[in-house]
Amino acid sequence: MTAASASTWRQTLRAFLRAPSGIPAGLALAVLLTLAIVAPLLWGAAANKTNIMHSGEAPSPAHLLGTDRLGRDLLTRTLTATRLSLALALAATAIAGVLGVPLGITTALAAPRLRAAGLRLIDVLLGFPGILLAIFITAMVGASAQGAVFAIGIAFTPEFARLASTLALSVGGRDYVAAARVLGVGPAALLRRHVLPNIAETLTIAVFSTTASALIAISSLSFLGLGVQPPQFDWGRMLVEGVESFYATPVAALAPATMIAGTGLALGFFGEALARATNPLLWSPLESARTRFGIDAPSVTTPADAPEGGPALLRVSGLTVSFPSPRGRIIAVDNVNFSLRPAEIVGIVGESGSGKTQTALAIARLVAHPGCVEARQLTLEGRDIAAARTVALDRFLGRRLALVYQDPMASLNPALTIGTQVAEPAIVHQRMKRSAALRTAAVRMGEVNIPQPDARLGQFPHEFSGGMQQRAMIAMGLMNEPTLIVADEPTTALDVTIQAQVIDVLKSINAQHGTAILLISHNIGVIAEICSRVLVMYAGRIVEDVPLASLLHRPAHPYTQALIDAVPDLGSDRARPLRTIEGRAPDLAAMPAGCAFAARCSQAADRCHQQRPSLQSIGPRHRAACWLATP
Amino acid sequence: MSESGWRRLTRASVFALRRALISLATVLVALMLASFLLVHLVPGDPAVRVAGLDATPQDIANVRHALGLDRPLVVQFARYVGNVARLDFGKSFVTNEPVVRVIADRLPKTLELAATAMLAVMMLSVPLGMTVAAITRDDRNRGFELVFTAITATMSALPNFLSATFLAFAFAVWLRWLPAGGGERWDAVILPAAAIGLRPMADLARIVRVETLGALAQDYALTARGKRLPWRLIYLRHILPNVLTGALTIGGLLFAGLIGGTVVVENVFAWPGLGTALVQAILARDYPVVQGITLLLGLAVITVNTTVDTVLVLVDPRSLPR
Numbered sequence: 001m002t003a004a005s006a007s008t009w010r011q012t013l014r015a016f017l018r019a020p021s022g023i024p025a026g027l028a029l030a031v032l033l034t035l036a037i038v039a040p041l042l043w044g045a046a047a048n049k050t051n052i053m054h055s056g057e058a059p060s061p062a063h064l065l066g067t068d069r070l071g072r073d074l075l076t077r078t079l080t081a082t083r084l085s086l087a088l089a090l091a092a093t094a095i096a097g098v099l100g101v102p103l104g105i106t107t108a109l110a111a112p113r114l115r116a117a118g119l120r121l122i123d124v125l126l127g128f129p130g131i132l133l134a135i136f137i138t139a140m141v142g143a144s145a146q147g148a149v150f151a152i153g154i155a156f157t158p159e160f161a162r163l164a165s166t167l168a169l170s171v172g173g174r175d176y177v178a179a180a181r182v183l184g185v186g187p188a189a190l191l192r193r194h195v196l197p198n199i200a201e202t203l204t205i206a207v208f209s210t211t212a213s214a215l216i217a218i219s220s221l222s223f224l225g226l227g228v229q230p231p232q233f234d235w236g237r238m239l240v241e242g243v244e245s246f247y248a249t250p251v252a253a254l255a256p257a258t259m260i261a262g263t264g265l266a267l268g269f270f271g272e273a274l275a276r277a278t279n280p281l282l283w284s285p286l287e288s289a290r291t292r293f294g295i296d297a298p299s300v301t302t303p304a305d306a307p308e309g310g311p312a313l314l315r316v317s318g319l320t321v322s323f324p325s326p327r328g329r330i331i332a333v334d335n336v337n338f339s340l341r342p343a344e345i346v347g348i349v350g351e352s353g354s355g356k357t358q359t360a361l362a363i364a365r366l367v368a369h370p371g372c373v374e375a376r377q378l379t380l381e382g383r384d385i386a387a388a389r390t391v392a393l394d395r396f397l398g399r400r401l402a403l404v405y406q407d408p409m410a411s412l413n414p415a416l417t418i419g420t421q422v423a424e425p426a427i428v429h430q431r432m433k434r435s436a437a438l439r440t441a442a443v444r445m446g447e448v449n450i451p452q453p454d455a456r457l458g459q460f461p462h463e464f465s466g467g468m469q470q471r472a473m474i475a476m477g478l479m480n481e482p483t484l485i486v487a488d489e490p491t492t493a494l495d496v497t498i499q500a501q502v503i504d505v506l507k508s509i510n511a512q513h514g515t516a517i518l519l520i521s522h523n524i525g526v527i528a529e530i531c532s533r534v535l536v537m538y539a540g541r542i543v544e545d546v547p548l549a550s551l552l553h554r555p556a557h558p559y560t561q562a563l564i565d566a567v568p569d570l571g572s573d574r575a576r577p578l579r580t581i582e583g584r585a586p587d588l589a590a591m592p593a594g595c596a597f598a599a600r601c602s603q604a605a606d607r608c609h610q611q612r613p614s615l616q617s618i619g620p621r622h623r624a625a626c627w628l629a630t631p
Numbered sequence: 632m633s634e635s636g637w638r639r640l641t642r643a644s645v646f647a648l649r650r651a652l653i654s655l656a657t658v659l660v661a662l663m664l665a666s667f668l669l670v671h672l673v674p675g676d677p678a679v680r681v682a683g684l685d686a687t688p689q690d691i692a693n694v695r696h697a698l699g700l701d702r703p704l705v706v707q708f709a710r711y712v713g714n715v716a717r718l719d720f721g722k723s724f725v726t727n728e729p730v731v732r733v734i735a736d737r738l739p740k741t742l743e744l745a746a747t748a749m750l751a752v753m754m755l756s757v758p759l760g761m762t763v764a765a766i767t768r769d770d771r772n773r774g775f776e777l778v779f780t781a782i783t784a785t786m787s788a789l790p791n792f793l794s795a796t797f798l799a800f801a802f803a804v805w806l807r808w809l810p811a812g813g814g815e816r817w818d819a820v821i822l823p824a825a826a827i828g829l830r831p832m833a834d835l836a837r838i839v840r841v842e843t844l845g846a847l848a849q850d851y852a853l854t855a856r857g858k859r860l861p862w863r864l865i866y867l868r869h870i871l872p873n874v875l876t877g878a879l880t881i882g883g884l885l886f887a888g889l890i891g892g893t894v895v896v897e898n899v900f901a902w903p904g905l906g907t908a909l910v911q912a913i914l915a916r917d918y919p920v921v922q923g924i925t926l927l928l929g930l931a932v933i934t935v936n937t938t939v940d941t942v943l944v945l946v947d948p949r950s951l952p953r
Contacts, residue, residue, distance in 0.1 A: 129891025
């Protein structure tokens with residue numbers, strides 16, 4: 001064993017021991033195995049000793065579980081039956097494995113047509129309940145212990161065949177197997193060297209769960225009188241004898257029933273713990289300690305900008321979004337302040353992880369659990385939308401605020417028609433009749449340039465192209481004539497030509513209805529196309545709030561400058577590599593004391609590393625958080 | 632729904648129906664062959680069994696000729712298929728009663744039991760799974776989740792003849808609330824139906840929970856929340872259809888398993904259905920009865936599986952090839 005595989009093995013063992021069910025199940029199996037070996041030797045004679053004088057006795061010191069109808073001691077009988085019960089189950093599993101695994105692998109490695117037919121056959125057989133197949137087979141071979149083992153073995157063969165074929169197919173598709181094939185490795189060698197070692201682990205785990213099923217199935221057969229015949233006895237046989245005198249001595253049935261259930265559970269849990277241990281993907285999140293942190297009030301306060309020209313439509317002040325994590329509190333949005341005037345189109349730009357999407361979700365009150373949102377002020381049309389959730393607030397937000405998301409395909413419900421989804425907001429929040437809402441929906445869809453909107457109402461999302469899906473999302477948002485649309489990367493998942501069309505739709509809505517738009521994008525080109533003002537976010541903070549004209553010509557923050565430089569245009573020298581921003585964004589759980597961008601900033605001074613700059617006004621409607629801009 | 636919506640639905644059902652019929656026909660032939668071969672694969676001579684132990688060779692030859700056992704296998708199979716098509720499954724070796732009458736006597740009781748169990752599973756597991764998902768969404772209430780997982784895992788590991796035994800002990804022997812056997816009283820169906828349904832219910836509730844959590848994590852759930860829909864609309868209109876698709880795929884196997892469960896549990900509660908008749912017939916080596924009942928049960932399994940496949944296409948428009 002190499003050092004690497006030894007350490008993997010140790011890791012697996014550790015994971016196994018950590019799994020909550022692994023140790024008890026393992027101990028139970030060890031006890032059962034010991035019993036299977038020693039019980040018939042120690043108590044075999046006592047278990048078979050009949051004594052009609054003591055028939056059907058209740059538990060007593062002489063017979064701890066009482067006696068059965070023939071006066072045999074129930075405890076020793078139950079323990080002695082362990083060997084036969086386990087042996088039959090293992091034998092049936094062995095038959096299923098020996099027949100099923102080669103069958104499955106051969107099917108998987110067969111020619112395509114043969115493979116398809118074989119897989120279909122396995123599927124059909126799997127569709128039949130194992131116990132029905134087994135009963136059918138016992139009808140042929142007769143009722144006996146051997147017959148039951150054979151029947152269950154055959155009935156479980158399709159399960160192994162299916163598992164083996166699935167595994168072999170997935171291994172067969174891997175690059176290294178393809179490479180081996182190209183190198184001329186024959187089928188036998190391929191199987192032995194590449195396929196078997198890779199599926200052995202999963203098959204071993206399957207053996208445990210199949211043995212549990214086999215034990216139960218054989219007990220079922222014995223219970224029906226189709227399996228073990230007297231004077232032999234397994235737990236199933238004891239159970240049927242116990243049930244006959246159920247009312248008088250229930251323990252005679254309950255003892256073997258408990259053994260079957262317990263052994264089945266132990267085998268099942270052991271297999272599951274083994275599967276968990278060998279598959280790191282299943283290591284439960286329980287192992288990563290979940291710590292909760294008290295949320296303290298935002299420490300730095302900066303004045304919210306006072307918008308010119310009338311009252312603000314949206315006012316955001318001291319907005320902070322944080323998530324608990326094993327490494328501490330992650331502050332995704334850090335004390336963000338801004339406001340939007342009616343009919344204004346404002347963009348938020350930043351790299352992924354800059355907090356722009358969380359800002360949008362926080363405004364819409366859709367931050368996922370266990371995220372924590374705090375704000376000094378969060379108002380839409382002067383109404384507090386951070387207040388406790390009520391029906392009235394839901395209705396207000398449902399009518400005033402519309403949302404458009406990044407991936408239209410995923411954002412539309414695949415099981416509902418477009419018409420149902422687009423019309424829904426009007427039905428729910430305006431109490432419109434369904435027929436009237438559908439007519440309105442067709443009008444809205446026409447407004448966003450969806451051709452033949454009436455015919456398309458009955459279609460499902462998968463019948464729409466990506467651009468059409470995003471238009472439908474926008475039409476859905478327009479149903480209640482909102483005052484604000486928050487669009488989170490609405491064009492990112494679309495082709496460039498479609499992007500421009502969607503942007504045009506948003507522009508014309510803004511012109512026609514006077515709807516304000518908060519557009520979130522990582523693409524400064526898209527932002528420049530439509531926005532009159534831009535918020536630049538970095539590491540959860542707004543670093544610059546700038547009118548579009550100044551953004552392009554006089555950006556104040558070095559990060560904004562770097563973002564603009566990173567956009568290629570037709571004048572870019574194609575011989576030179578694209579400009580990128582060196583370094584990485586800081587860890588949100590461990591933010592530096594000074595400016596978050598200082599580590600990547602070419603102009604950073606000592607002060608930038610030590611003291612955090614706040615967002616200060618540096619010109620008309622222009623704010624920046626940078627020591628270089630505000631001396 | 633608009634006109635084009637209806638057209639699509641019709642196209643979907645025609646396609647689903649055609650696919651169902653093809654696979655039904657294939658499996659049906661295989662099933663007939665298997666049940667036909669049952670009698671021929673059995674060790675010993677069926678003619679000897681019918682004629683009785685003290686029959687003369689001449690008697691046996693007569694019986695063999697009367698049963699058509701002296702013809703080539705292909706001819707016998709064709710005759711068997713013809714007979715089955717006319718609902719003639721032969722006569723019981725033991726009682727000489729036509730098998731079709733045995734089935735007609737027993738089938739209603741089995742249907743009553745299976746339907747009760749199936750209905751209970753459907754009505755309980757889907758709301759249970761969705762409710763637990765709603766309570767444990769986004770990793771909320773982990774303690775509750777652990778309890779739910781432990782209980783359902785135990786329930787689904789418990790084979791139905793054991794839950795039958797435990798249930799009979801608790802409710803018939805100990806509490807004396809319900810009868811432990813027979814099919815006469817109206818409430819006699821409760822315990823056997825529970826014994827059959829407990830395991831599929833636990834499995835389906837787990838599947839529904841996982842599927843619901845998966846659907847809640849999808850973007851369309853965020854869209855629904857963003858529309859400020861009341862929670863019942865979010866769960867019933869937006870989540871449920873997407874959950875049912877996944878749940879039905881796996882649930883189909885559970886329903887077929889229900890048929891196997893009926894056979895076993897009937898015997899625990901002395902329920903006068905097909906399951907008890909089948910086991911008695913096997914023990915008595917009454918092959919025509921075994922043949923008739925296994926054919927019927929196999930047919931039931933195929934019907935359930937095909938129905939589930941068909942419903943899937945209708946529920947989920949995406950699984951329809953374009």
